[in-house]
Amino acid sequence: MEWLSVTQLSKTLEIPETTTRRYLNTFDEYFRWEQIGRGKKYDPSSVEILQRIAMLYSADRETFEIKKILADEYAFTIDEENNDAATNDPPAYDISGKLDEFQKKQAEFNKQLLQQLHEQQKYINELIKNQQTDINQQKQLASPEERRTERFNQIMAERKVRRKLEEEALESWANEPYEARMKKVGLFRHEEDRNKRDEFVKKYIDKRFESYLKEEFDI
Numbered sequence: 001m002e003w004l005s006v007t008q009l010s011k012t013l014e015i016p017e018t019t020t021r022r023y024l025n026t027f028d029e030y031f032r033w034e035q036i037g038r039g040k041k042y043d044p045s046s047v048e049i050l051q052r053i054a055m056l057y058s059a060d061r062e063t064f065e066i067k068k069i070l071a072d073e074y075a076f077t078i079d080e081e082n083n084d085a086a087t088n089d090p091p092a093y094d095i096s097g098k099l100d101e102f103q104k105k106q107a108e109f110n111k112q113l114l115q116q117l118h119e120q121q122k123y124i125n126e127l128i129k130n131q132q133t134d135i136n137q138q139k140q141l142a143s144p145e146e147r148r149t150e151r152f153n154q155i156m157a158e159r160k161v162r163r164k165l166e167e168e169a170l171e172s173w174a175n176e177p178y179e180a181r182m183k184k185v186g187l188f189r190h191e192e193d194r195n196k197r198d199e200f201v202k203k204y205i206d207k208r209f210e211s212y213l214k215e216e217f218d219i
Contacts, residue, residue, distance in 0.1 A: 003034065003041035013050055013188055023053050026063060030074050049074065051188060059178040120206045127210060161212045162205060169204035173197055 006024065010017040024031060024042070032043035049070070056066045173181065183193040 003043055004046065005039060005041060009042060009046060009050060012047055013054065015050070015054060019054075020050065023050055027053060027067065027070060030070050047188070055178065055190075116203075120203075124206065157216050158213065161209065161216050165205040165208055165212060166201060169201040170197075172204060173200050176200070 004012070006021050007017060009015075009024075010020040013020065015023075024033075024040075024046075027049070030049055031046045033040045033046075052070070052073070053066060056069060061069070181192055181197070182190040183196070185191050
């Protein structure tokens with residue numbers, strides 16, 4: 001692939017050129033580049049590193065923290081004898097091992113999530129069963145008008161609790177780390193992972209619904 005200028009990197013990542021240049025200078029040791037005439041050309045792998053740096057800054061990480069993270073993710077040894085050379089050529093980065101580790105962790109997470117969902121569904125079914133029993137008992141004791149009023153109040157209370165929990169869940173989701181909320185779209189863009197957000201909200205509501213509902217009914 002053709003090596004890229006600062007301007008090309010800026011346009012590719014949709015980051016201002018001044019910001020791109022600042023990242024390149026601040027974290028110079030992590031980029032492969034060659035001096036060509038008066039300017040520098042950067043290896044295409046620089047796109048991934050710049051994107052990582054931008055993501056970490058957007059997550060309110062400090063420069064020294066980012067350098068530590070890059071040192072772990074893109075570690076290499078600098079040859080001091082070549083400091084005056086017109087080329088900075090750290091080795092290519094092999095992320096295959098990290099990918100395998102990520103896939104294993106994701107598989108374990110999915111397994112635990114399915115188990116939790118199963119337990120939650122079992123609990124919800126039991127709760128619905130108990131609620132239905134209570135409703136049936138009330139039907140036997142109350143008049144039709146009283147039953148309608150009671151049912152209406154119950155529905156409104158449940159909606160009120162669910163709406164409150166949804167608002168709390170979305171606020172909590174907004175405070176999650178940037179990397180946890182976003183997903184990669186295309187090559188260089190990120191957007192909110194709506195499936196993960198909806199799953200987060202559902203788990204949040206399921207975990208707290210009973211206690212909030214009891215509080216609403218002063219049980």
